[in-house]
Ligand code: HEM
Ligand code: SF4
């Protein structure tokens with residue numbers, strides 16, 4: 107049976123001083139295999155052309171369409187309306203700067219995170235453009251790829267209690283970045299170097315182990331296991347400094 | 354280009370790493386102690402003689418005084434260090450509460466429960482340690498008098514579930530933070546945690562009831 111869906115959507119334009127944050131209600135008849143991507147486009151085309159939201163790939167690849175769907179951060183293009191109740195509440199992701207309505211600016215946050223984690227291979231090896239690319243075991247390459255699949259949607263950041271409480275928290279997306287370079291044999295950074303980036307309460311010691319990030323990541327990155335791994339690694343780095351030869 | 358979304362990192366120190374160890378280690382030590390404490394007291398289920406006998410042995414070894422003072426110190430350290438994570442500011446508390454309500458995520462609620470129970474545990478355990486340590490050795494009748502006349506029955510009725518929650522959630526979360534609770538074993542360990550919670554609650558409430566009904570001569 108076809109359902110009539112009710113959408114409660116957050117509306118606000120921070121650029122407009124007269125705009126007051128509010129919730130707008132829309133109705134829409136559900137169609138076969140309807141995703142939130144389709145629903146929002148129809149709402150914008152048929153009911154309110156001023157509705158703001160981000161999309162690009164509509165295939166769960168670009169990470170632009172993340173929003174809070176009935177309380178949980180998720181990708182709108184990946185979410186089928188038939189998996190939701192008839193009343194659907196959509197909010198923009200918290201933590202990030204609001205562009206308008208459901209659109210947030212994740213780019214600035216991720217850019218700053220990349221700078222803070224120094225998200226590039228640190229090596230003293232001279233680059234020789236004529237040489238063949240260095241070989242890498244398939245297992246290592248796969249392990250790195252597994253940590254590199256993040257699409258920067260920001261769902262994990264929005265779901266993280268610590269990130270909501272403190273804006274300086276590096277957050278799960280930042281930790282998985284660090285884990286990615288820590289796993290890469292070409293990166294010559296040591297544990298002590300990584301400690302400079304994540305060895306603090308703004309870093310891995312601020313994580314409270316609530317695992318909301320793990321539960322919302324639409325790409326199922328191994329956040330939980332990597333957070334535990336990084337904490338042990340950084341915890342041991344502190345302990346090692348006790349030893350005379352550990353400094 | 355703006356990069357002001359994340360505040361600049363402050364100069365590194367080792368303090369945060371150390372404090373994290375201390376928080377986990379003191380929490381784990383208190384949790385282990387609380388379990389042993391409960392097993393010890395539950396010997397009263399076999400009669401006042403069992404508890405008094407055990408207590409006499411421990412007192413002869415000075416375990417009750419020395420251990421009691423040590424635990425009091427660890428308790429103070431844990432409370433001080435772990436309180437860093439409590440969102441004390443009103444705005445933070447509101448953010449945490451709204452976040453939990455919005456997300457409807459069990460582990461996030463568990464953390465809220467841990468913070469709330471921390472206050473109950475802090476207040477009641479402080480008084481409990483004081484009354485206990487100023488009235489050593491532990492004897493079944495002395496405790497029974499407190500439970501039957503001193504109003505402690507109601508205090509314990511609040512403290513025991515609060516402590517059980519704080520302890521089990523704390524142990525689970527420490528495991529999650531340090532990577533003992535993994536994606537693979539999370540479901541099993543969560544179930545075991547709930548069994549532990551139930552076991553802790555049953556045994557401690559039974560013991561309390563036994564004290565309540567213990568005949569006083
Ligand atoms: C006998 C009493 C107590 C026991 C058995 C206990 C046990 C634990 C354990 C095992 C943890 C997890 C440690 C970790 O996450 O690293 C923990 C965390 C915590 N404890 Fe306690 N605790 C006790 C008393 C208290 C008191 C009195 C306070 C009051 C301030 C407190 C506040 C906290 C807080 C806020 C956390 C969470 C820290 C975080 O979010 O990372 N605890 N406790
Ligand atoms: S496990 Fe840590 S990083 Fe992930 S949501 Fe919880 S506090 Fe944030």
Ligand code: SF4
Pocket residue numbers: 255256257258259260261262263278279282322323324325326327
């Ligand atoms: S780790 Fe997952 S939830 Fe977080 S930004 Fe990347 S893809 Fe999104």
Ligand code: FES
Pocket residue numbers: 160161162163164165166167168169170171172181182183184
């Ligand atoms: S539109 Fe690209 S992830 Fe949804």
